[in-house]
Amino acid sequence: MASGGFELSFGDFRPNSPGIVEVFTSDGMQAALAEAASAMEERANAMAHLSHATNGMPEPYQSGVDVLDRTAVGYVSTANRAGRADQSAHHTLDAINH
Numbered sequence: 272m273a274s275g276g277f278e279l280s281f282g283d284f285r286p287n288s289p290g291i292v293e294v295f296t297s298d299g300m301q302a303a304l305a306e307a308a309s310a311m312e313e314r315a316n317a318m319a320h321l322s323h324a325t326n327g328m329p330e331p332y333q334s335g336v337d338v339l340d341r342t343a344v345g346y347v348s349t350a351n352r353a354g355r356a357d358q359s360a361h362h363t364l365d366a367i368n369h
Contacts, residue, residue: 292340292341292342295341295342295343296338296339296341296342296343300343301336301338301343304336304343304344304345305334305335305336305345307345308334308335308336308345308346308347309334311334311347311367311368312330312332312333312334312347314367315331315332315347315363315364315367316330316331316332318357318361318363318366318367319331319332319353319354319357319361319363322357322360322361328351328352328353329350329351330350330354331349331350331351331353331354331357332347332348332349332350332354332363332364333347333348333349333350333354334346334347334348335348347364347367348364349364
């Protein structure tokens, strides 16, 4: 213990795994992930339009939420050939994550 400090103890703390899984896969968590992924998708599509990668095609990037066994995951991915070409040339998905 540091001089003049205090000691923090969690005692017999044990995480409630089923409760954690319930929170991580809940409708509220899925909605929050969908909102965040959608915002990132909008940024990626806007960046793709700046590089003229779309040429009147549908939006090159898409977003969604996958619910797994113990958690949910939001994602943004390429939606078509224009998205794959834009990602290859400009690394748009890397750019929106930084």
